[in-house]
Amino acid sequence: MNLYACLQLALRALHKHRIRAMLTALGVIVGVGSVIAMLAVGTGSQRRVEQELEKMGTNHVTVRAGSATRKGLRSWAGTATRLTIADADAIRGLPDIMAVAPIVKRPLKVRALGKNWATEVFGVTPEYISVRSWKLDQGEFFSSSHVNRSAHVCILGHTVMRELFGLRDPMGKVLIVKKLACRVIGVLSKKGLNSWGSDEDDVILLPITTMQRRLMGRTYIHRILIETRGQETALSVQKGIRKLMRQRHRLQPNQEDDFRVGTQAHLAQASEESARVFTWLLGSIASVSLLVGGVGVMNIMLVSVTERTREIGIRMALGARHRDVLAQFLFEASVLSGAGGITGILAGVSSALAIGRFSDLPVTVTFWSVGLAFLFSVLVGIVFGLYPAHKAASLRPADALRYE
Numbered sequence: 001m002n003l004y005a006c007l008q009l010a011l012r013a014l015h016k017h018r019i020r021a022m023l024t025a026l027g028v029i030v031g032v033g034s035v036i037a038m039l040a041v042g043t044g045s046q047r048r049v050e051q052e053l054e055k056m057g058t059n060h061v062t063v064r065a066g067s068a069t070r071k072g073l074r075s076w077a078g079t080a081t082r083l084t085i086a087d088a089d090a091i092r093g094l095p096d097i098m099a100v101a102p103i104v105k106r107p108l109k110v111r112a113l114g115k116n117w118a119t120e121v122f123g124v125t126p127e128y129i130s131v132r133s134w135k136l137d138q139g140e141f142f143s144s145s146h147v148n149r150s151a152h153v154c155i156l157g158h159t160v161m162r163e164l165f166g167l168r169d170p171m172g173k174v175l176i177v178k179k180l181a182c183r184v185i186g187v188l189s190k191k192g193l194n195s196w197g198s199d200e201d202d203v204i205l206l207p208i209t210t211m212q213r214r215l216m217g218r219t220y221i222h223r224i225l226i227e228t229r230g231q232e233t234a235l236s237v238q239k240g241i242r243k244l245m246r247q248r249h250r251l252q253p254n255q256e257d258d259f260r261v262g263t264q265a266h267l268a269q270a271s272e273e274s275a276r277v278f279t280w281l282l283g284s285i286a287s288v289s290l291l292v293g294g295v296g297v298m299n300i301m302l303v304s305v306t307e308r309t310r311e312i313g314i315r316m317a318l319g320a321r322h323r324d325v326l327a328q329f330l331f332e333a334s335v336l337s338g339a340g341g342i343t344g345i346l347a348g349v350s351s352a353l354a355i356g357r358f359s360d361l362p363v364t365v366t367f368w369s370v371g372l373a374f375l376f377s378v379l380v381g382i383v384f385g386l387y388p389a390h391k392a393a394s395l396r397p398a399d400a401l402r403y404e
Helices: 003-016 019-055 087-092 144-148 158-166 208-216 229-246 267-306 310-316 324-359 366-394 395-401
Strands: 061-064 099-114 115-124 138-141 153-156 174-177 178-186 202-206 223-228 261-265
Touching: 003 019, 003 324, 019 115, 019 267, 061 229, 087 223, 087 229, 099 158, 099 208, 099 310, 115 158, 115 208, 138 223, 144 208, 153 158, 153 395, 158 178, 158 202, 178 208, 202 208, 223 229, 229 261, 267 310, 267 324, 267 366, 310 324, 310 395, 324 366
Parallel strands: 115 202, 153 178
Antiparallel strands: 061 223, 061 261, 099 115, 099 174, 099 223, 138 178, 153 202, 174 178
């Protein structure tokens, strides 16, 4: 018997009992739809985690001043003053390092056009914008010349620009940082809130030497941002930086670090693994409903075999072979579950889009999840239809013809 004849027989049988077939396929529809919707939620959550980690910089290492134990007490990060630009220059010589950006910062009041605003003022070098993967909406960033001559120039974040200048163009305007007049040469692109809920656009950037000499009167720095070649190298770079800094600060083996070296690589690995497990957990839970639908297919096929026993006996008496009867019922179960799978795909994609539209859950429908759900539905039809088909094919023609 060819496939076309099997398809005709399967469709004829399903059409004869269409209400029963539709109710049976409903289990497969719910199962496939659940798998697609749950995998869409899980995949969307995983990608959101990856995006947040990218913002944090998984290939970055941060060196902070502080964390030294003094007279039995551990100071807060940033309170020690032993980090210098020379430390940052020494770190540049280590392998697998792409860029190094020393930073000083202080909360200060600024004013322009008769308006005042309290913000975070950072002293940075030209490498800062590349390490932070930050772009400019207007103007240009600091050059080495600005740093070398402690130029009175600044870069504004969007929040500061809005609060001080409103709808006016700030380029070339002068604002007062503490008592220092600075000319605006650029505006940073918007970043919004970070993972801790702080407004990253509420910031002003100055050349680091301008900040140190004109506003602080000191030469130390608070933090050093280091960009490595990748997440894999961040951990090894972290160890090398710690060893170098202990040598430069002449710390004895029994002395604790007077700095902190941290990286997001460990957090990134743990978060990505958790998101991956969460995705597959949701998919596994939804797959249970697909298995339940498969049990429904098997039950209905067993009922169908019982109802059509005399028909099977007649076909065998007319020359139908064991494999012909097996193929007929197996094909019927596959068509039933396949049709349910196609309808389930439409239901699952629609449900995922509805979840994304009417809730805050991130949703991402992928082709592999749709293909996996459909393939699973067809396999469910074959596996759960195999026993009824084998039972039908194993009937003896004489017994089948005598069946009432």
